[in-house]
Amino acid sequence: MRRAISTTLVFGLVIVGGIAAAPINTDTALPVHKGEILWREQIRFMQASDSVSKMRVTAVPSVFVFGVTEKLALIGMAPFLDKELAMDGIERRSSGLGDTTLLGRYQVFQSDRPGETRRAQVLAGVKLPTGDNEKRDAFGILPRPLQPGSGSVDGMIATVFTVQRLKWQADFDVAYRKNGEHDGFRFGSSVTHNAALQYRLWPGELPEHGIPDYVYGVLELNGVWAYRDELQGTTIRDSGGYTLFVSPGVQYVTKRWIAEASVQLPLVRNLNGAQPEPDYTVAAGFRIQY
């Protein structure tokens, strides 16, 4: 029986969340100041399985952000991927640099008050086929979902809204990704939607002077809805669908860096046809600003 694996559902979650003082799997509209360079590094371990197959992906996405102005930021992201598929007693594996994503982010709304800000941003960009998409092993060329790269040029747009107060922060984002075609194959385009709440657990009260480190408790909902993949213009039945994760996490926030960890557990797994279903994702990482 042929089994498809929706790349978007399994690997779409490789896309890291926000860049500034953001939640872990959701974007933010908080500012990247003019001239700021921000580096974010994560390690994400994902597993998807069903009765006959199991797929594991370890992704290390590196994100660099540059604040061109206080409203415009440029973002570059490239993941290193290690993918492993066990099916019918056979294990296949690949690793290497994945596709590179370049994004521009522009602030379209800002309302500031003492101890509070509300902001909205729009993002647009492309994913470039920098990852190898013709890797082989002893059994021949690897199936497309196991390749580090897709081979296609994809476009994406997104919008994000943030409310931040001294005690808590809420972020909401929606993104659409239109996947291109490569070699007669097109991964299903997708819509992702995320909502996040960060609540300051420590310190309970802010000191009158100085900047304390924060410990945030984070709770997110991360959804991915993907169209079916297409081969030579024909949709593939066992691909695409909808997955919704609940993602509790914790962050340690200082003036200079953030350390964070999160686990994503599926609430809804409504996939088309027969596909391995996402089991969980574990993410940990840090971000540093210069």
Next chain:
Amino acid sequence: MKTPSTKTFVILVALFLATGVVFGASPPERAVIEVKGLACPFCVQGLEKHLKRLGAVAAVHTSLQKGEAVADFKPGRSASEEELRAAVKKAGFTAGRIRFESKPDETAAPEDADQPDLNAREET
């Protein structure tokens, strides 16, 4: 010998005092800036960096609870309100009221410390 008149004496004293006032006036030693939109530690670094880039600013002390940043000026120097507002904007925030202050005289008697700072001036 003709002695100076009372009128001449008064004029000389007035000129002396005026000269003392002019040459004795010192620039403010710090600016207290209300920063709107500042709500987490990770956002503070950009604000402090842009304020410190102003040549006149020696140090910045930020309070999230108060929602303000205090920019200490280098001796004999100060930044204008426009420069301070521009720095806050580059950091991605909105400057509210800006108050220029001179530090209280540390050699003054303790009871003087509670007196209002007559050199303070407030600009909005």
